[in-house]
Amino acid sequence: MLGFVGGWSGYDRWGCCTSARVKRDACCSRNKAAVVFMGRRSEKIATRKGKQEQVRVKLFSRVGKQILSAVREGGGTNPDTNKALALAFDAAARVNFPKDNIQRLLARASSRDQADFKRALFEVYAHGGVGVLIDVFSDNNGRAMSDIRTVLNRFSVSLADSGSVSFNFDRRGFLSIPKLPLTMTADDLLLTAVDAGALECEPLETDDDGAESAGFEILTEPG
Structure with a gap:
Protein backbone atom coordinates (compact mmCIF):
# COMPACT_ATOMS: atom_id res chain seq x y z
CA MET A 1 0.00 0.00 0.00
CA LEU A 2 1.42 3.33 -1.05
CA GLY A 3 -1.12 5.58 0.62
CA PHE A 4 0.11 8.33 2.94
CA VAL A 5 -1.93 10.73 5.01
CA GLY A 6 0.83 13.29 4.91
CA GLY A 7 4.14 13.69 3.17
CA TRP A 8 4.61 13.13 -0.54
CA SER A 9 1.70 14.65 -2.41
CA GLY A 10 2.17 12.60 -5.59
CA TYR A 11 -0.34 10.05 -4.29
CA ASP A 12 -3.52 10.49 -2.31
CA ARG A 13 -4.42 8.42 0.69
CA TRP A 14 -6.01 5.73 -1.54
CA GLY A 15 -2.79 5.23 -3.45
CA CYS A 16 -3.93 6.96 -6.64
CA CYS A 17 -1.60 9.18 -8.58
CA THR A 18 -3.01 12.69 -8.17
CA SER A 19 -1.66 13.94 -11.52
CA ALA A 20 -3.34 11.05 -13.36
CA ARG A 21 -6.59 11.68 -11.57
CA VAL A 22 -6.45 15.40 -12.40
CA LYS A 23 -5.94 14.56 -16.08
CA ARG A 24 -8.81 12.07 -15.97
CA ASP A 25 -11.12 14.60 -14.31
CA ALA A 26 -10.12 17.27 -16.82
CA CYS A 27 -10.81 14.89 -19.70
CA CYS A 28 -14.22 14.03 -18.24
CA SER A 29 -15.01 17.73 -17.87
CA ARG A 30 -14.13 18.36 -21.51
CA ASN A 31 -16.30 15.45 -22.63
CA LYS A 32 -19.21 16.71 -20.55
CA ALA A 33 -18.78 20.20 -21.98
CA ALA A 34 -18.72 18.80 -25.50
CA VAL A 35 -21.90 16.81 -24.87
CA VAL A 36 -23.66 19.86 -23.42
CA PHE A 37 -22.48 22.02 -26.34
CA MET A 38 -23.65 19.51 -28.94
CA GLY A 39 -26.94 19.09 -27.10
CA ARG A 40 -27.62 22.83 -27.10
CA ARG A 41 -26.62 23.12 -30.75
CA SER A 42 -29.02 20.33 -31.70
CA GLU A 43 -31.74 21.99 -29.65
CA LYS A 44 -31.19 25.33 -31.42
CA ILE A 45 -31.28 23.65 -34.83
CA ALA A 46 -34.50 21.83 -33.94
CA THR A 47 -36.05 25.08 -32.67
CA ARG A 48 -35.06 26.95 -35.82
CA LYS A 49 -36.42 24.19 -38.06
CA GLY A 50 -39.63 24.16 -36.05
CA LYS A 51 -40.12 27.90 -36.55
CA GLN A 52 -39.36 27.59 -40.26
CA GLU A 53 -41.93 24.81 -40.55
CA GLN A 54 -44.54 26.95 -38.78
CA VAL A 55 -43.91 29.80 -41.23
CA ARG A 56 -44.14 27.39 -44.16
CA VAL A 57 -47.45 25.96 -42.91
CA LYS A 58 -48.91 29.45 -42.54
CA LEU A 59 -47.77 30.45 -46.03
CA PHE A 60 -49.21 27.28 -47.54
CA SER A 61 -52.50 27.81 -45.71
CA ARG A 62 -52.70 31.40 -46.96
CA VAL A 63 -51.93 30.41 -50.56
CA GLY A 64 -54.45 27.56 -50.42
CA LYS A 65 -57.22 29.90 -49.28
CA GLN A 66 -56.20 32.39 -51.97
CA ILE A 67 -56.57 29.71 -54.66
CA LEU A 68 -59.97 28.63 -53.31
CA SER A 69 -61.17 32.22 -53.22
CA ALA A 70 -59.91 32.91 -56.74
CA VAL A 71 -61.77 29.95 -58.22
CA ARG A 72 -65.05 30.57 -56.41
CA GLU A 73 -65.12 34.34 -56.76
CA GLY A 74 -63.09 34.86 -59.92
CA GLY A 75 -64.91 32.32 -62.03
CA GLY A 76 -63.29 29.13 -63.24
CA THR A 77 -60.02 27.25 -62.96
CA ASN A 78 -58.35 28.77 -66.01
CA PRO A 79 -55.71 31.35 -64.98
CA ASP A 80 -55.80 32.86 -68.49
CA THR A 81 -59.34 34.10 -67.90
CA ASN A 82 -59.22 34.34 -64.10
CA LYS A 83 -56.81 37.10 -63.04
CA ALA A 84 -57.23 36.35 -59.35
CA LEU A 85 -56.26 32.73 -59.93
CA ALA A 86 -53.21 33.78 -61.98
CA LEU A 87 -52.05 35.93 -59.06
CA ALA A 88 -52.68 33.03 -56.67
CA PHE A 89 -50.56 30.75 -58.85
CA ASP A 90 -47.75 33.33 -58.78
CA ALA A 91 -47.93 33.40 -54.98
CA ALA A 92 -47.85 29.59 -54.91
CA ALA A 93 -44.75 29.51 -57.10
CA ARG A 94 -42.92 31.95 -54.80
CA VAL A 95 -43.34 29.65 -51.78
CA ASN A 96 -42.78 26.38 -53.71
CA PHE A 97 -46.37 25.26 -53.17
CA PRO A 98 -46.67 21.62 -54.38
CA LYS A 99 -48.47 21.14 -57.70
CA ASP A 100 -50.39 18.15 -56.34
CA ASN A 101 -51.84 20.39 -53.64
CA ILE A 102 -52.90 22.91 -56.28
CA GLN A 103 -54.77 20.22 -58.22
CA ARG A 104 -56.55 19.06 -55.06
CA LEU A 105 -57.52 22.64 -54.24
CA LEU A 106 -58.90 23.21 -57.73
CA ALA A 107 -61.00 20.06 -57.43
CA ARG A 108 -62.13 21.10 -53.97
CA ALA A 109 -63.09 24.59 -55.13
CA SER A 110 -65.20 23.12 -57.91
CA SER A 111 -67.01 20.72 -55.57
CA ARG A 112 -70.35 21.72 -54.06
CA ASP A 113 -69.86 19.35 -51.14
CA GLN A 114 -67.05 21.38 -49.58
CA ALA A 115 -67.44 24.19 -47.08
CA ASP A 116 -68.16 27.55 -48.67
CA PHE A 117 -65.31 29.93 -47.92
CA LYS A 118 -66.26 33.59 -48.03
CA ARG A 119 -64.54 36.91 -47.54
CA ALA A 120 -65.38 39.22 -44.67
CA LEU A 121 -64.08 42.69 -43.87
CA PHE A 122 -63.58 43.78 -40.26
CA GLU A 123 -62.85 47.41 -39.39
CA VAL A 124 -60.77 48.60 -36.45
CA TYR A 125 -59.71 51.93 -34.99
CA ALA A 126 -56.39 51.26 -33.28
CA HIS A 127 -54.49 53.45 -30.83
CA GLY A 128 -53.94 56.99 -32.02
CA GLY A 129 -56.97 56.81 -34.28
CA VAL A 130 -55.20 54.62 -36.84
CA GLY A 131 -57.71 52.90 -39.12
CA VAL A 132 -57.16 49.22 -39.87
CA LEU A 133 -59.00 46.94 -42.30
CA ILE A 134 -58.82 43.18 -41.70
CA ASP A 135 -59.66 41.15 -44.81
CA VAL A 136 -60.63 37.59 -43.83
CA PHE A 137 -61.33 34.49 -45.92
CA SER A 138 -63.08 31.84 -43.83
CA ASP A 139 -65.77 29.17 -43.90
CA ASN A 140 -67.08 30.47 -40.56
CA ASN A 141 -67.24 34.24 -40.20
CA GLY A 142 -68.58 34.00 -36.66
CA ARG A 143 -65.56 32.03 -35.53
CA ALA A 144 -63.26 34.40 -37.42
CA MET A 145 -64.81 37.39 -35.65
CA SER A 146 -64.35 35.69 -32.28
CA ASP A 147 -60.68 34.99 -33.00
CA ILE A 148 -60.12 38.57 -34.12
CA ARG A 149 -61.79 39.95 -31.00
CA THR A 150 -59.52 37.78 -28.85
CA VAL A 151 -56.42 39.25 -30.49
CA LEU A 152 -57.71 42.83 -30.38
CA ASN A 153 -58.60 42.55 -26.69
CA ARG A 154 -54.95 41.84 -25.89
CA PHE A 155 -54.15 45.35 -27.12
CA SER A 156 -57.27 47.01 -25.69
CA VAL A 157 -58.66 47.60 -29.18
CA SER A 158 -62.19 46.84 -30.35
CA LEU A 159 -63.99 46.41 -33.66
CA ALA A 160 -65.52 49.50 -35.24
CA ASP A 161 -68.91 49.85 -36.91
CA SER A 162 -69.15 48.77 -40.53
CA GLY A 163 -68.22 51.63 -42.84
CA SER A 164 -66.68 53.82 -40.13
CA VAL A 165 -63.14 52.97 -41.26
CA SER A 166 -63.44 51.66 -44.81
CA PHE A 167 -64.62 55.01 -46.21
CA ASN A 168 -61.06 56.28 -45.68
CA PHE A 169 -59.63 53.65 -48.04
CA ASP A 170 -59.72 52.95 -51.75
CA ARG A 171 -59.12 49.44 -53.07
CA ARG A 172 -56.42 49.58 -55.74
Whole structure:
Protein backbone atom coordinates (compact mmCIF):
# COMPACT_ATOMS: atom_id res chain seq x y z
CA MET A 1 0.00 0.00 0.00
CA LEU A 2 1.42 3.33 -1.05
CA GLY A 3 -1.12 5.58 0.62
CA PHE A 4 0.11 8.33 2.94
CA VAL A 5 -1.93 10.73 5.01
CA GLY A 6 0.83 13.29 4.91
CA GLY A 7 4.14 13.69 3.17
CA TRP A 8 4.61 13.13 -0.54
CA SER A 9 1.70 14.65 -2.41
CA GLY A 10 2.17 12.60 -5.59
CA TYR A 11 -0.34 10.05 -4.29
CA ASP A 12 -3.52 10.49 -2.31
CA ARG A 13 -4.42 8.42 0.69
CA TRP A 14 -6.01 5.73 -1.54
CA GLY A 15 -2.79 5.23 -3.45
CA CYS A 16 -3.93 6.96 -6.64
CA CYS A 17 -1.60 9.18 -8.58
CA THR A 18 -3.01 12.69 -8.17
CA SER A 19 -1.66 13.94 -11.52
CA ALA A 20 -3.34 11.05 -13.36
CA ARG A 21 -6.59 11.68 -11.57
CA VAL A 22 -6.45 15.40 -12.40
CA LYS A 23 -5.94 14.56 -16.08
CA ARG A 24 -8.81 12.07 -15.97
CA ASP A 25 -11.12 14.60 -14.31
CA ALA A 26 -10.12 17.27 -16.82
CA CYS A 27 -10.81 14.89 -19.70
CA CYS A 28 -14.22 14.03 -18.24
CA SER A 29 -15.01 17.73 -17.87
CA ARG A 30 -14.13 18.36 -21.51
CA ASN A 31 -16.30 15.45 -22.63
CA LYS A 32 -19.21 16.71 -20.55
CA ALA A 33 -18.78 20.20 -21.98
CA ALA A 34 -18.72 18.80 -25.50
CA VAL A 35 -21.90 16.81 -24.87
CA VAL A 36 -23.66 19.86 -23.42
CA PHE A 37 -22.48 22.02 -26.34
CA MET A 38 -23.65 19.51 -28.94
CA GLY A 39 -26.94 19.09 -27.10
CA ARG A 40 -27.62 22.83 -27.10
CA ARG A 41 -26.62 23.12 -30.75
CA SER A 42 -29.02 20.33 -31.70
CA GLU A 43 -31.74 21.99 -29.65
CA LYS A 44 -31.19 25.33 -31.42
CA ILE A 45 -31.28 23.65 -34.83
CA ALA A 46 -34.50 21.83 -33.94
CA THR A 47 -36.05 25.08 -32.67
CA ARG A 48 -35.06 26.95 -35.82
CA LYS A 49 -36.42 24.19 -38.06
CA GLY A 50 -39.63 24.16 -36.05
CA LYS A 51 -40.12 27.90 -36.55
CA GLN A 52 -39.36 27.59 -40.26
CA GLU A 53 -41.93 24.81 -40.55
CA GLN A 54 -44.54 26.95 -38.78
CA VAL A 55 -43.91 29.80 -41.23
CA ARG A 56 -44.14 27.39 -44.16
CA VAL A 57 -47.45 25.96 -42.91
CA LYS A 58 -48.91 29.45 -42.54
CA LEU A 59 -47.77 30.45 -46.03
CA PHE A 60 -49.21 27.28 -47.54
CA SER A 61 -52.50 27.81 -45.71
CA ARG A 62 -52.70 31.40 -46.96
CA VAL A 63 -51.93 30.41 -50.56
CA GLY A 64 -54.45 27.56 -50.42
CA LYS A 65 -57.22 29.90 -49.28
CA GLN A 66 -56.20 32.39 -51.97
CA ILE A 67 -56.57 29.71 -54.66
CA LEU A 68 -59.97 28.63 -53.31
CA SER A 69 -61.17 32.22 -53.22
CA ALA A 70 -59.91 32.91 -56.74
CA VAL A 71 -61.77 29.95 -58.22
CA ARG A 72 -65.05 30.57 -56.41
CA GLU A 73 -65.12 34.34 -56.76
CA GLY A 74 -63.09 34.86 -59.92
CA GLY A 75 -64.91 32.32 -62.03
CA GLY A 76 -63.29 29.13 -63.24
CA THR A 77 -60.02 27.25 -62.96
CA ASN A 78 -58.35 28.77 -66.01
CA PRO A 79 -55.71 31.35 -64.98
CA ASP A 80 -55.80 32.86 -68.49
CA THR A 81 -59.34 34.10 -67.90
CA ASN A 82 -59.22 34.34 -64.10
CA LYS A 83 -56.81 37.10 -63.04
CA ALA A 84 -57.23 36.35 -59.35
CA LEU A 85 -56.26 32.73 -59.93
CA ALA A 86 -53.21 33.78 -61.98
CA LEU A 87 -52.05 35.93 -59.06
CA ALA A 88 -52.68 33.03 -56.67
CA PHE A 89 -50.56 30.75 -58.85
CA ASP A 90 -47.75 33.33 -58.78
CA ALA A 91 -47.93 33.40 -54.98
CA ALA A 92 -47.85 29.59 -54.91
CA ALA A 93 -44.75 29.51 -57.10
CA ARG A 94 -42.92 31.95 -54.80
CA VAL A 95 -43.34 29.65 -51.78
CA ASN A 96 -42.78 26.38 -53.71
CA PHE A 97 -46.37 25.26 -53.17
CA PRO A 98 -46.67 21.62 -54.38
CA LYS A 99 -48.47 21.14 -57.70
CA ASP A 100 -50.39 18.15 -56.34
CA ASN A 101 -51.84 20.39 -53.64
CA ILE A 102 -52.90 22.91 -56.28
CA GLN A 103 -54.77 20.22 -58.22
CA ARG A 104 -56.55 19.06 -55.06
CA LEU A 105 -57.52 22.64 -54.24
CA LEU A 106 -58.90 23.21 -57.73
CA ALA A 107 -61.00 20.06 -57.43
CA ARG A 108 -62.13 21.10 -53.97
CA ALA A 109 -63.09 24.59 -55.13
CA SER A 110 -65.20 23.12 -57.91
CA SER A 111 -67.01 20.72 -55.57
CA ARG A 112 -70.35 21.72 -54.06
CA ASP A 113 -69.86 19.35 -51.14
CA GLN A 114 -67.05 21.38 -49.58
CA ALA A 115 -67.44 24.19 -47.08
CA ASP A 116 -68.16 27.55 -48.67
CA PHE A 117 -65.31 29.93 -47.92
CA LYS A 118 -66.26 33.59 -48.03
CA ARG A 119 -64.54 36.91 -47.54
CA ALA A 120 -65.38 39.22 -44.67
CA LEU A 121 -64.08 42.69 -43.87
CA PHE A 122 -63.58 43.78 -40.26
CA GLU A 123 -62.85 47.41 -39.39
CA VAL A 124 -60.77 48.60 -36.45
CA TYR A 125 -59.71 51.93 -34.99
CA ALA A 126 -56.39 51.26 -33.28
CA HIS A 127 -54.49 53.45 -30.83
CA GLY A 128 -53.94 56.99 -32.02
CA GLY A 129 -56.97 56.81 -34.28
CA VAL A 130 -55.20 54.62 -36.84
CA GLY A 131 -57.71 52.90 -39.12
CA VAL A 132 -57.16 49.22 -39.87
CA LEU A 133 -59.00 46.94 -42.30
CA ILE A 134 -58.82 43.18 -41.70
CA ASP A 135 -59.66 41.15 -44.81
CA VAL A 136 -60.63 37.59 -43.83
CA PHE A 137 -61.33 34.49 -45.92
CA SER A 138 -63.08 31.84 -43.83
CA ASP A 139 -65.77 29.17 -43.90
CA ASN A 140 -67.08 30.47 -40.56
CA ASN A 141 -67.24 34.24 -40.20
CA GLY A 142 -68.58 34.00 -36.66
CA ARG A 143 -65.56 32.03 -35.53
CA ALA A 144 -63.26 34.40 -37.42
CA MET A 145 -64.81 37.39 -35.65
CA SER A 146 -64.35 35.69 -32.28
CA ASP A 147 -60.68 34.99 -33.00
CA ILE A 148 -60.12 38.57 -34.12
CA ARG A 149 -61.79 39.95 -31.00
CA THR A 150 -59.52 37.78 -28.85
CA VAL A 151 -56.42 39.25 -30.49
CA LEU A 152 -57.71 42.83 -30.38
CA ASN A 153 -58.60 42.55 -26.69
CA ARG A 154 -54.95 41.84 -25.89
CA PHE A 155 -54.15 45.35 -27.12
CA SER A 156 -57.27 47.01 -25.69
CA VAL A 157 -58.66 47.60 -29.18
CA SER A 158 -62.19 46.84 -30.35
CA LEU A 159 -63.99 46.41 -33.66
CA ALA A 160 -65.52 49.50 -35.24
CA ASP A 161 -68.91 49.85 -36.91
CA SER A 162 -69.15 48.77 -40.53
CA GLY A 163 -68.22 51.63 -42.84
CA SER A 164 -66.68 53.82 -40.13
CA VAL A 165 -63.14 52.97 -41.26
CA SER A 166 -63.44 51.66 -44.81
CA PHE A 167 -64.62 55.01 -46.21
CA ASN A 168 -61.06 56.28 -45.68
CA PHE A 169 -59.63 53.65 -48.04
CA ASP A 170 -59.72 52.95 -51.75
CA ARG A 171 -59.12 49.44 -53.07
CA ARG A 172 -56.42 49.58 -55.74
CA GLY A 173 -54.19 47.27 -57.72
CA PHE A 174 -50.47 47.95 -57.30
CA LEU A 175 -47.62 47.24 -59.71
CA SER A 176 -43.95 47.82 -58.95
CA ILE A 177 -41.50 47.96 -61.86
CA PRO A 178 -37.98 48.14 -60.38
CA LYS A 179 -36.29 48.73 -63.74
CA LEU A 180 -37.42 49.64 -67.24
CA PRO A 181 -36.89 47.11 -70.05
CA LEU A 182 -34.03 48.03 -72.37
CA THR A 183 -36.45 48.40 -75.28
CA MET A 184 -38.74 50.86 -73.46
CA THR A 185 -38.36 54.49 -72.41
CA ALA A 186 -40.13 56.17 -69.51
CA ASP A 187 -42.54 57.86 -71.93
CA ASP A 188 -43.30 54.51 -73.56
CA LEU A 189 -44.13 53.00 -70.18
CA LEU A 190 -46.32 55.93 -69.20
CA LEU A 191 -48.30 55.78 -72.44
CA THR A 192 -48.68 52.01 -72.18
CA ALA A 193 -49.90 52.27 -68.58
CA VAL A 194 -52.41 55.00 -69.41
CA ASP A 195 -53.73 53.09 -72.42
CA ALA A 196 -54.20 50.04 -70.17
CA GLY A 197 -56.28 52.07 -67.71
CA ALA A 198 -53.70 52.88 -65.02
CA LEU A 199 -54.82 55.46 -62.47
CA GLU A 200 -51.32 56.63 -61.55
CA CYS A 201 -47.81 56.01 -62.82
CA GLU A 202 -45.07 57.50 -60.65
CA PRO A 203 -41.28 57.21 -61.09
CA LEU A 204 -39.21 55.91 -58.19
CA GLU A 205 -36.50 58.36 -57.15
CA THR A 206 -34.39 55.79 -55.30
CA ASP A 207 -34.29 52.04 -54.85
CA ASP A 208 -34.08 50.08 -51.59
CA ASP A 209 -30.33 50.79 -51.33
CA GLY A 210 -30.77 54.53 -51.75
CA ALA A 211 -29.31 54.58 -55.26
CA GLU A 212 -30.98 56.41 -58.14
CA SER A 213 -33.74 54.26 -59.58
CA ALA A 214 -35.24 53.90 -63.05
CA GLY A 215 -38.33 52.09 -61.78
CA PHE A 216 -42.00 52.99 -61.56
CA GLU A 217 -45.00 52.36 -59.32
CA ILE A 218 -48.40 51.99 -60.97
CA LEU A 219 -51.86 52.10 -59.39
CA THR A 220 -54.77 50.42 -61.16
CA GLU A 221 -58.37 49.52 -60.59
CA PRO A 222 -58.66 46.30 -58.53
CA GLY A 223 -59.18 42.97 -60.25
